[in-house]
Amino acid sequence: MSEHDEKSAVREVIAKYAMEHFAYFRTPDGTPYAQRIGHPIARPLKSQGVAGSHRQELMLDMFNEGLGLFSGTAMKEALDLIEALTISGSVRQVNIRVAPCQTAVGVTWLDLGRDDGQSVRIAPGGWQVRKPSADEVVWRRTQLTGELPSPQPGQGMAGIDRLWELCNFSDAESSALAIAWLLGCLDPAVPVPAPFLTGPQGAGKSTTARMLTRVIEGMSADLRRAPKDEDGLITAVAAGWVTPLDNLSHLSADMSDLMCCIVTGAETIKRALYTDGDVHRARYRRPLLLTGIDVGVIRPDLGERLLHLKLERPARRRSEAELWAEFSDALPAILGGLLDLAVEVRAQQVDVPADLRMADFARLCAQFDHVHHLGSLPAYRASLDDLTDDVIEGDVLAQTVLRHAATMGQGPARQSSSSWLDTLTRLYSGSAEDAPYRPLPKGWPTTGKVLSDRLKRLQPTLAARGVIVEWGRHSRQEDPARSRYIEITPGRGP
Incomplete structure (x- = not known):
């Protein structure tokens, strides 16, 4: 047998074994994966990371x-052929930690992260621990x-x-909202x-945050x-389900906008590595958890996507070892209780609150209240109200608009927009004879267009305080000339 024939035979042995023991497919973004037949965990063909690649597995x-x-060389050539075959093969979605069931409506799965693939099936009639079939869900591990x-x-x-x-x-409302958030984390369909x-300081x-995440x-x-940048945050959220960020002291405008996208869902498109014209798509929507933020620096659109949980200093201090040993011992019961509650809550029929931006979470709170009457929906409204106050306290333009509306x-x-800029600037700077002059703060709008854009971001915040801002043409x-205008109306908000 010639050397060429020998190499071909080796490649055929590898390819035959691989096709007999693994199913190969691509995800909607075009990434090729391999899934051991009869097992729910899939591995990417090309990854060399610590989570392991299919090449290493094979x-x-x-x-x-x-x-x-x-x-x-032989392994690479065989896998190159298999990867090429996936171009015309099936397309499947891989999931991290939680996923909808592909064979039953209203059923979701929770990955326990075990090597044997054991997962929790959460159905309307109850939940159970078992290994899902390949048709029900495909897990990706990192x-x-x-x-x-x-x-x-x-x-x-x-x-x-x-x-x-x-x-x-510090109060029952925060406790109820924390459980509602955990329930939402178990449902991949609920932002x-x-x-x-x-x-x-010292409130823990x-x-x-660690406990809720764990x-x-x-x-x-x-x-x-x-x-520090957008790429870093996207990488962090793509590798897990819950993304807990600790001790934030400042958020740039771009990072704030990105967090809004992560909470409600978006996608990024980048040039694929080692190509000139191909692109890589990354879809993401993940639960975030934040600590240490000064809410005054939060932009209004992110403020609508936050959940204010208040803590107090504990009456009794425990050592780290004692605390985490107790939590680890309680975690099976905590998780079981959360799953029991998820089954109960999802069975409730309630109306979707139409006045809240994150209506799916508001509906979940209403379902939760229907079961246990803990007031999570009123607490959610109060949380948004607190955050609205904090956003206004940190935004001089919002304060000035509200001050002007009070006199209208x-x-x-x-x-x-230019006339409004002049009106609001005069009001803030105190150009009236009986008011002292104040220099304009950093970030004050410099043109009518900038003012219009700022007001669009502040529109929901101002509406929460009864001031409606609208745009139109004469x-x-x-x-x-049908020039554009901005209309401000006080007293029409909720």
Whole structure:
């Protein structure tokens, strides 16, 4: 046999073994994956990361079965052929931690992060731990996929109580909102606002954030520092489900906008590596959890996507070792109680609140209240109201608009953006004879266009305080040029 024939035979042996033991497919973004037949975990063909690649998996399987140790060249060529075959093959979605069931409506799955693929099936009639079939769900594992303990059945609210006993929430409303957020994290179809943990020094904000994260991600999960740029944050959220960011002291405008996209869902498109014209698509929507933010620097659109959870200093201090040993011991009961509650809550039929931006989460709160009457929906409204106050306190333009609206009476006022800029600037700077002059603050709008853009961002915040801002054009009877105007009307908000 010639050397060429020998190499071809080796490639054929590898390809035949691979096709007999693995199913190959592509994700909607075009990434090729391999899934062991009868097992729910898939691995990317090309990854060389610590989570392992299919190439490593295949090489190890063939070696353990006594087929020999093949050269890297032969393995690469065989996998290149298999990757090419996936172009015309099936397209499947891979998931991290939670996923909808592909074969049953209303059923979701929770990955326990175990090597044997055991997962939790959450259905309308109850939940159970078993290994899903390849048709039901496909899991993707990363270094951030920690292992969860087997949840204890029949816990109900007793399991939730064990979590509340370990956390330092200052009121029942914050406790209820924390559980509503955890319920949302179990449902891949529900965008959830990002909990923002506040409290005095020593209230255990970081510790509570770890606990909430580890209920979903396991004991190996930990808090992270905020990435410095967009690429870093997208990489962080793509590798896990819950993204906990600790001790944030400042958010740039771009990072704030990106967090809005992560909470409600978006995608990024970048040039694929080592190509000139191909692109790589990355879709993401993940639960965020934040601590340490001064809300005054939060932009209004992010403020609508936050969940204010208040903490207080504990009456009794415990050592780290004691606290986490107790939490680890309670985690199976906490997770079981959360799953029991998820089944109960999802069965409730309630109306969707139409006045809140994150209506899916508001509906979940209403379902939760229908079961246990803990007032999570009123608490969510109060949380948004608190955040609105904080946003206004940190935005001089919003304060000036509200101050002007208080003197307008009930009728609307229409002006061009430039005229509004002049009106608001005069009001703030104190150009009236009986008021001292104040220099304009940094970031004050310099043109009518900048003012218009700022007001669009502030529109929901101002509406929450009864001031409606709208844009339009004059009719030809009013102005032959049909110039644009901004209309401000006080007293029409909720």
